[in-house]
Amino acid sequence: MHITDARHFLDDKGAIVPLRGRAKAMADFHAGVIACATKFDETGVTLPRCVKCKKGTVEAALAQDDAIVWHCPRCQAEGRISNWQGTLWDLSERPGAAS
Numbered sequence: 644m645h646i647t648d649a650r651h652f653l654d655d656k657g658a659i660v661p662l663r664g665r666a667k668a669m670a671d672f673h674a675g676v677i678a679c680a681t682k683f684d685e686t687g688v689t690l691p692r693c694v695k696c697k698k699g700t701v702e703a704a705l706a707q708d709d710a711i712v713w714h715c716p717r718c719q720a721e722g723r724i725s726n727w728q729g730t731l732w733d734l735s736e737r738p739g740a741a742s
């Protein structure tokens with residue numbers, strides 16, 4: 644179980660901190676998971692590839708405590724993302740987001 648705080652990838656102003664290599668891949672992965680969990684029915688938003696096996700397509704959903712949980716059906720990797728609300732990846736409050 645990967646426990647991630649979304650703010651880990653952001654600076655004080657909410658911008659993505661410069662990352663390279665694996666850290667950047669992890670930031671990109673979590674950005675995709677957050678975007679999908681908050682606006683998963685939007686066309687054009689595709690679930691990211693599993694950060695572990697690179698082949699599975701992860702499933703993301705909001706947990707009852709508002710954390711985002713993701714799960715890879717292929718390798719069974721899973722994780723939780725907290726403190727994602729209000730990040731630039733949070734699509735839930737954008738104009739036009741209502742169905």
Ligand SMILES: [Zn+2]
Nearest residue numbers: 693696715718
């Ligand atoms: Zn996987």
